[in-house]
Amino acid sequence: PGQSFQAWRLLKYLKSCMADDGDILLESYLQGWDQLLEYADTVTPFQGPPNRSRDLKESALQISQAQIPVSSSGSSAYRSVQSMVRAELKAGVVNFYHRTDSGCRTLLRLHRSLLWLKLMLEGLSEGPDSASNSAACLLRDAYMVALAPHHPWLLRQAAEVVFLALPDRQYFLQLVCVQKQEEAAPVLRIIIHALTQVHTRTQQILEEHGMLELP
Template sequence: ECPGQTFQARKLLLYLRSSLAEDGEDILLEPYLKLHLKSEKEQHWRPDRYVYRSVRSMVEGELKAGQVNFSYRTDSGCRTLLRLHRSLLWLKMMLEGLSKGPDSEGRYKTCPFSLPRDAYKVALAPHHPWMLRQAAEIVFLALPDREYFLQLVCVKKQEEATPVLRIIIQALSVVHTRTQRILKKYDMLELP
C-alpha cells in the first residue's frame, strides 16, 4: 500500500492476475476491464449485464453476430479491446524503460521525453493518423518526470523501483501475450 495516493500497484497486480483464465490461454473480462473503470458504481457497471465472460467469448460472439467488420469501422467490443490492447503494450514498454538502470554515462532515459515517445512510436503511432501523432508529441511534454512515476509504485530510488516494476511488467506481459494470441487467431489485429 502506498498511503495517500489513489493508484496502488498491488491492486493493478491483483486485477491483472485475476484476469488470467485457468485454461492458460484466455483473459476474463470482468477483472481486466476493472483496470480502467473508476468504480463499478460510478460507471453503472455490473458483470451480469454483459454476455461475454472472456476475450475469446467476446471475439467469437461478435464475429458470429456480425458486429465486427474488417472493411470499415464499427462500434464493437473487439475494436475497443484492440485499442486497450495497444495501450497496454505502450504501458508495458514505458515501464520497461523505467525499470532499466542508467546508461554507460550514468544517465537514465527521461520522462516525459524519450520513454513515452519511444513506446508510443512502437505501440500506438502506427495506428494513428498524422494529426493524432502530432497531438501526442504535445502530450508528452506535459507528462511528469521520472520521479513521479517511481512514486506511483511507492518507491523513492531506482534500485527499489526495478524489482517492483519487473513484477508489474511480467503480469502485463502475460495478459498482453494471451490477448495478442486470441486477436491474431481471429485476424483482429488490424481492425479499421
C-alpha cells in the first residue's frame, strides 16, 4: 500500500493490451508502461527505459494530428501497433536510414527496454542473492543483452556507475509484495509470462515490417 508500482495493475494492462487477432492495443500497452516506469524509477535512477511511453503518446498525438487523419471507419490510426505501423508507413513518417520522430521508432525503444526489464525479472526469480548473482549483476547482465548494443559508449559507461549503487535483491522483492525468494518465484513467473507474450507479439510485428533496427 502506498507505493506507486502495483504488480496487479501491470498484469491487468499487459493482459488487456493483447488483442485476439495477435495485435497489441496501444492504450493498454502504454498504461502497462506507466507501471513499468514506476518500477524502474523505484529501483534505479538509470534512465535506460525512461519516459518513452510519454514520448510515444506525444509522438502519436502530434503525427496523427498533423499528417494521419482518423480512418474512414472512425478508429484512430494509433489504436494498435499494427494500425500505427501501417499508418506511419503510408504517411511516410518512418525513415529506415535516418532518424525521424515517429511512433514506430519510439515503440522500438520501448520494445528493447521491455526485454531489459523482462530479463532482469527472470534473474530475480531464479535463486538467492550472491556475489555473482546480486541484483546489480542481474541488471547489468540484462542491460548488456537488451540495451547496451544500441547505446553509445558514454551511456554504457554511465550505466556501469549506476549499477554499483543499486540496492540488494530483498529491496526488489518487496516491490512485488513478497519477503522471501520462495514467495517471489511464482509471482514473478506470472509477470514474466505476460511480458514475454507482449514482447513476442511486438517483435513479430516490427520484424514483419523490417523495423527492428530503425536509426
